[in-house]
Amino acid sequence: MNKFPTKLLLNGKWLEGSGASRLVVTNPATEETFAEVSSATVGEIGSAAEAGQVAFESSWRDMPPGQRAELLRGIAKLIRENTESIAQLETRNVGKPIGDARWEIDAGAKVFEYYAGAIGHLCGQTIPVARGGLDFTLRQPMGVIAAITPWNFPFLIACWKVAPALAAGNSVVLKPASLTPLTALCLGQLAQEAGLPDGVLQVLPGSGHEAGNALATHPLIRKIGFTGSTEVGAKIMKLAADDIKRVSLELGGKSPNIVFADADWHRAALESPMSVFANTGQDCCARSRMFIEQSIFDDFVSQFVSATEELNIGDPLLDDTQIGPMVSSDQRELSESFIAEAKGDGRNVLTGGERLSGSGFYLKPAVVTGTEINDRVWREEIFGPVVCLRPFSDEAAMISEVNDTSFGLSGSVWSKDLNRALRVANRVESGVISINSHSSVHTEAPFGGFKSSGLGRDLGMSAMEACTEIKNIYVGE
Ligand code: NAD
Numbered sequence: 001m002n003k004f005p006t007k008l009l010l011n012g013k014w015l016e017g018s019g020a021s022r023l024v025v026t027n028p029a030t031e032e033t034f035a036e037v038s039s040a041t042v043g044e045i046g047s048a049a050e051a052g053q054v055a056f057e058s059s060w061r062d063m064p065p066g067q068r069a070e071l072l073r074g075i076a077k078l079i080r081e082n083t084e085s086i087a088q089l090e091t092r093n094v095g096k097p098i099g100d101a102r103w104e105i106d107a108g109a110k111v112f113e114y115y116a117g118a119i120g121h122l123c124g125q126t127i128p129v130a131r132g133g134l135d136f137t138l139r140q141p142m143g144v145i146a147a148i149t150p151w152n153f154p155f156l157i158a159c160w161k162v163a164p165a166l167a168a169g170n171s172v173v174l175k176p177a178s179l180t181p182l183t184a185l186c187l188g189q190l191a192q193e194a195g196l197p198d199g200v201l202q203v204l205p206g207s208g209h210e211a212g213n214a215l216a217t218h219p220l221i222r223k224i225g226f227t228g229s230t231e232v233g234a235k236i237m238k239l240a241a242d243d244i245k246r247v248s249l250e251l252g253g254k255s256p257n258i259v260f261a262d263a264d265w266h267r268a269a270l271e272s273p274m275s276v277f278a279n280t281g282q283d284c285c286a287r288s289r290m291f292i293e294q295s296i297f298d299d300f301v302s303q304f305v306s307a308t309e310e311l312n313i314g315d316p317l318l319d320d321t322q323i324g325p326m327v328s329s330d331q332r333e334l335s336e337s338f339i340a341e342a343k344g345d346g347r348n349v350l351t352g353g354e355r356l357s358g359s360g361f362y363l364k365p366a367v368v369t370g371t372e373i374n375d376r377v378w379r380e381e382i383f384g385p386v387v388c389l390r391p392f393s394d395e396a397a398m399i400s401e402v403n404d405t406s407f408g409l410s411g412s413v414w415s416k417d418l419n420r421a422l423r424v425a426n427r428v429e430s431g432v433i434s435i436n437s438h439s440s441v442h443t444e445a446p447f448g449g450f451k452s453s454g455l456g457r458d459l460g461m462s463a464m465e466a467c468t469e470i471k472n473i474y475v476g477e
Pocket of ligand 1: 148149150151152153175176177178206207208209211212213216227228229230232233235236250251252253283284381383409448449453454
């Protein structure tokens with residue numbers, strides 16, 4: 001895939017968008033522009049919604065499940081055959097280290113394989129109703145589903161949205177983030193090569209305020225599967241309310257990382273930097289608020305800072321790079337503003353916060369202590385390489401501090417006392433929590449947030465069921 005698509009994939013055809021504006025694609029490691037992509041207009045979104053409806057009714061909805069599963073397996077196979085070229089493109093577009101990009105593309109293939117298998121497990125129920133007769137439910141597809149995705153995991157999150165929706169028998173219009181449209185277009189191309197009927201998966205890059213907005217308001221779109229910021233998620237929910245569109249929202253986070261003194265805390269100190277600085281902190285699951293038991297606080301901080309300083313920052317195309325540049329100059333400036341404010345408030349920035357010399361939107365991971373709970377750096381999602389650590393002494397007080405946030409996406413608890421770890425995990429208000437681990441995402445398990453971190457779940461059977469309507473059928477005696 002040396003040549004990559006840059007046009008709109010609309011009803012099986014690659015079209016130059018009719019709008020005047022184009023999306024400019026920049027390599028964050030060099031700051032050079034390397035592609036321009038068509039940007040869908042409101043009219044083109046409308047055409048895609050109509051074509052999606054035709055494809056849904058004429059081919060996809062009624063295709064035998066086994067045949068649909070074979071097509072999804074075919075997409076997975078093509079993703080695997082093209083992993084290296086898609087990963088290279090993802091790295092050039094997002095700035096993420098090539099090793100991470102390879103992992104994400106491979107994970108995208110697994111998502112398609114999982115949902116190909118899941119098709120055979122999408123079952124209704126038979127229900128013993130009081131008056132007798134036969135009562136049963138069907139899980140029926142909805143129609144055209146829109147997937148609106150962010151720039152931090154462009155290929156993988158597109159797979160999370162597209163695969164369960166297709167598996168359940170819906171057609172999909174995918175709108176990737178305007179900063180990172182390329183690998184979503186590759187997914188569209190591979191789906192075409194795999195033999196998906198025209199209009200079943202359409203990919204239309206475009207701006208949020210034009211293309212995204214048009215999807216959220218189009219009457220033929222039955223559901224919006226959105227991943228992005230809490231602010232835009234709330235806007236989409238309001239837009240969707242007018243015609244009661246279904247929404248699933250995966251939004252921001254400010255996740256806790258809780259380390260008790262009885263944990264293998266040396267290991268936690270060594271592994272925790274990557275739980276917040278991976279993808280240069282541009283990760284909704286980033287564990288950016290750390291709660292460390294007072295008795296180990298100083299030693300833990302010192303080991304955590306050393307481990308952070310050992311991270312290999314640089315050219316994301318090199319195999320041993322762990323931290324690449326941020327996605328854009330704006331994102332870097334946003335993180336820098338939080339660091340400057342923390343310094344201005346007299347907080348301790350123990351390491352990091354500086355740019356690397358030369359080109360590229362690099363920012364060294366910053367470690368902050370001495371914050372107060374009302375500091376912006378402690379409370380707000382930064383979406384950059386900044387972490388705050390605070391000590392705690394009392395478990396109950398710590399848990400109320402952990403939950404004193406509007407977010408509730410993910411988090412970790414470190415303790416060798418499993419009763420304690422489970423007690424704390426049970427009390428933390430978040431959709432996902434890991435014990436003695438930083439792993440949050442598993443293809444087979446539901447992923448999503450409490451409170452302002454979202455509504456509904458990606459992955460697992462939950463995501464596929466959420467792309468269906470339940471129909472109850474009663475047969476009288
Ligand atoms: P964003 O909200 O700015 O954009 C997300 C998508 O929404 C993009 O495709 C954008 O074009 C579109 N959009 C913007 N305005 C729109 C509008 N008015 N109508 C319809 N669509 C619109 O988010 P981002 O900056 O791309 O991504 C970062 C955010 O995503 C962070 O807050 C992060 O925590 C969150 N995120 C969450 C998860 C999760 O699974 N919970 C995963 C990754 C990222």
